[in-house]
Amino acid sequence: MFNFIPLLGAQSSTSASQSLLELDGGVKVLVDVGWDEHFTVSKLKALESLSIILLTHATTSHLGAFAHCCKNFPLFTQIPIYATTPVISLGRTLLQDIYSSTPLASTVIPKDILAESSYASGSAQLDSSLQFLLQPPTTEEIAHYFSLIHPLKYSQPHEPLPSAFSPPLNGLKITAYNAGHTLGGTIWHLQHGMESIVHAVDWNQVRENVLGGAAWLDALGGGAEVIEQLRKPTALVCSSRGAEKISLTGGRTRRDDLLLDTIRATVAKGGTVLIPTDTSARVLELAYLLEHAWRKEHSSSGSDSPFKSTKLYLASKNVGATMRYARSMLEWMDENIAKELEADEATATTKKQHKRTDSKQPAGRDSQPAGKASGPFDFKHLKLLERRIQVDKITSAKGARVILASDASLEWGFSKEVLRKIATDPMNLIILTESYGTRGNVASGGASLASLLWWWYQERRDGVALEAGADGQNLEQVHTGGREMQIKSAEQVALEGKELLTYQQYLATQRRLLNQMPMGNSATTETAADAIDETSSTNSSSSEESDPERQGKALNTSAAVANLNRNKAGLNKETLGVNVLLRQPGVYDYDVRGKKGRDQMFPFVSKRRRADDFGELIRPDDYLRAEERDDVDGHDMRDGGPSKDNKLGQKRKWGTTGSQGEKGEPGSRIANKRRQHDSNITDQRGMSNGENLTNGHVDPELDELSDASDFEADDVPNGPSKLVVETHLVEAHLKIAYVDFAGLHDQRSLSMLIPLIQPRKLILVGGTVGETEYLASECRQKLISTSSGTAEGTQNNIFTPTNGQMVNASVDTNAWTVKLSNALVKRLRWQNVRGLGVVTLMGHLAATAVDEQQPADSMSQKRQKSIKGNTEESRLDEKSIEKAQHVAPVLDVLPPSMAAATRSVAQPLHVGDLRLADLRKILQSAGHTAEFRGEGTLLIDGLVAVRKTATGRLEVEGGGLGLPDYPARSLEGSFYAVKRKIYDGLAVIAGG
DSSP: OEEEEEEESTTSSOOOOEEEEEETTTEEEEEOOOOOTTOOGGGOOOOOSOOEEEOOOSSHHHHTTHHHHHHHSTTGGGSOEEEEHHHHHHHHHHHHHHHHHOGGGGOBOOHHHHHHHHHHTTOOOOOTTOOBBOOOOOHHHHHHHHHTSEEEOBTOOBOOOOOTTSOOOSSOEEEEEEOSSSTTOEEEEEEETTEEEEEEOSOOOSOOSSSOOOTTBOTTTTTSSBOGGGSSOSEEEEEOTTTTOOOOTTHHHHHHHHHHHHHHHHHTTTOEEEEEEOSSSTHHHHHHHHHHHHHHHHHOSSOOOGGGGOEEEEEOTTHHHHHHHHHTOGGGSOHHHHHHHHHHHHHHHHHHHTHHHHHTSOOOTTOOOTTOOOOTTOOSSEEEEOSHHHHHHHHHSOSOEEEEEEOTTSSSSHHHHHHHHHTTOTTOEEEEOSOOOOHHHHHHTOSOHHHHHHHHHHHOTTOEEEEEOTTSOEEEEEEOTTEEEEEEEEEEEEOOTHHHHHHHHHHHHHHHHHHHSOHHHHHTTHHHHHHHHHHHHHHTHHHHHHOHHHHHHHHHHHHHHHHHTHHHHOOOHHHHGGGHHHHSTTOOOOOOTTOOGGGGSOOOOOOOOOEETTEEOOOGGGGOOGGGSOEETTEETTSSSOOOTTSTTOOOOTTOOOSSOTTOOTHHHHHHHHHHHHHHHHHHHHHTSSTTEETTEEOHHHHHHHHHHTTOOOOOOSSSEEEEEEEEEEEEOSEEEEOOOOOOOOHHHHHHHHHHHOOSSEEEESSOHHHHHHHHHHHHHHHHHHSSSOHHHHHHTEEOOOTTOOEEOOOOOOOOOOEEOHHHHHTOOOEEETTEEEOOOOOEEEEEEEOOOOHHHHHHHHHHHHHHOSOHHHHHHHHHHHHHOEEEEEEEOOOHHHHHHHHTTOOOEEESOOOHHHHHHHHHHTTOOEEEOSSSEEEETTTEEEEEOTTSOEEEEOOSOOOTTOGGGSSSOHHHHHHHHHHHHSEEEOOO
């Protein structure tokens, strides 16, 4: 059984992805916990009884809600989660960047829950315009959540461990394959019984500068067919995004040149170029391309390129850690990256050997230190910006510059701030690297800022500016014509007065619900509730001291809310069962009479030890050196969670200070925190190997910005807060360009690979309504020609579900058990076809009495007969043996009368799949001339043509005469020689 339920992304303009797979036996697999740029809580559902969770890409669309679910959904952290190592590392930096960049990620508390808490406490009616924020996960908590993920490698099958509340997985195997879209991106293959499921969402077959193509095709077989593990699955879940997109002529080289020519045309006039991108995935491809383009232009002394006077920046709050992780995961990238690193190391070694000779000569300013290798991500020209004051300084300066900034949606991050600064200048340019949304989203007002600009680019109302490229072709840049665009800025403001009282009432309600839940459910959420309560009480201490009656009122309100919600929780003694001995204080007796199962014994919570066939699992992170560990704010995050030394109520070590300074100044704590944060930023820059360096020297402008950033104030409140959104109208005069750097499959890739995969059932998700319908119609035509089924059967096997719609994609397989007689087994003649044994059978099927008793039982009965003799007991045993025999289908040798009749009817079978490339090698080794002519045609000796159809059938055309120039073929013609070699490569099984 296999049921598929798309939760997010099916026939929708949003890029968020979330899917639920239900397998036989109650096994539930959640693939991705994606989110969109609006961070809406209502789009997330608290799923129950999940077995495992699989993550595919380190993007907001695939794991943006991971930290939110871990912090706010009970038992979510107890579910085994699997992903590749790059997805874990880059996903950690992504979410840390999101939560430090925008308060929208903290999510707004639903108004109905706040209204219910206010009504239960007898307070005044709640203002509907208030937007209270949940407490966001801290940097330490995010790092702890990602440390719970189990890392996997490509092409290695793994049997996952189920969660504590999941049924047995019954031999479920998961295997990760390269998806090509992002670093560590995954195509998941799940094998469960007869079900072979391939989940491929957002993949890219095209090879890029940093990333290799998706692992669909077999490289050893010449790349003409899909690898055996992913071929002919019972169900293929594929994304339809980009189904109507036509690939760019010229491929990757043309795409890269188009981006560089577009940038060159703007910076040559002194303008600023903004390229919004993500912070952990596609940014690696863009940063690599621009850095190497700047290196090439600076190394050529004769050229007068505008790139030499243009500065290059990458702005993101956590970009230093992202690039540090990228430098440590070069083995996950394309093989050309490893070759480049080896070449740089060889050059560095050569310079080190001549160091003594070079040291006698004065070193120039532009010379690189000898013996120091410049890796693919050791930037010389690309400067990293992690502070807002640095970004403001760069945008206010004069001169040409190129800025890569997060995020691609322009809803959060530095890209929105840069756009607001450069939008009024017609000399500036913004380059969109992917398509966004539809016209309906823009008209409804729910689209992002990037979707609005994308609609303006497609509409082209105010004309197009044409710039000449390096190859002579025109580059299109769309004018905005002074249109007004709304830029919303979200700020986090601390709660005060009645708002703080309402928040405390909500907190008391949630506390009561957590205490009523079983022990396993509340274990993961009590820490977060304690932190909320601690910050709430700390920030409200001044107001409570000024009004002594309010403190008692808050306590009475909490008790009233607890009493009113006791019946709503629904967890009484009957519901808790035997767990009442652990959950309710003062209960020591429980009646077990008439109970079954677990209710008959005292509850015991044991720590589960993870092990596999090779023994107990170990954590490689426990054996890392100090310099290899991930430090966040000076604390090691590999020890299972954040440090709790500063928690309220815990003892402090001798000589340490509390939250205030030695003299009680409240500002000393903020100063220490700011000093510690600045030191961490400095450490990250130091490890970045030239992030703020230009040819080995500190850039004066960035050095000046670093000193200025020490005085940057931290205005984000630590306690309960609300969301305040301000809207700014900006008149846009800049130009818009588009270069596709999304790195996703296009129309050609989908139409070529899906027929090669040959899925029995196809499920299309992850695209708009138009893209899904177009791809479905194309697949119906393609799959009919490659399969033996009818058009109606193929149409029924292609599903296009919507969000929340269940699809039954179970495999239709009927299996029977047939026994072979000994006489038939002796006549079998096995043939080897590519490592597999193949044999044909022809026999007479008849019902025969078969004894099902085990050999051990019959031997014990014979032993019993020899001891007791022919007694009455032995006669009873013989009667029982006769009764144990039953009728079963047995395949036996054909009788002579039937063999003659069937021999003339049966036709020989050809088993195997002979590739044209292999046939070419075989014929060339036999002395023939064989070369490819056209697509899928092999010409032998200039006389015989061999073609392979889409169904795998070989067609041989030509004459039977040979050429007189070849004495090796004097006995037989080329036509018969080719057919003989084809038969040798196949298993010809006689039918008679």
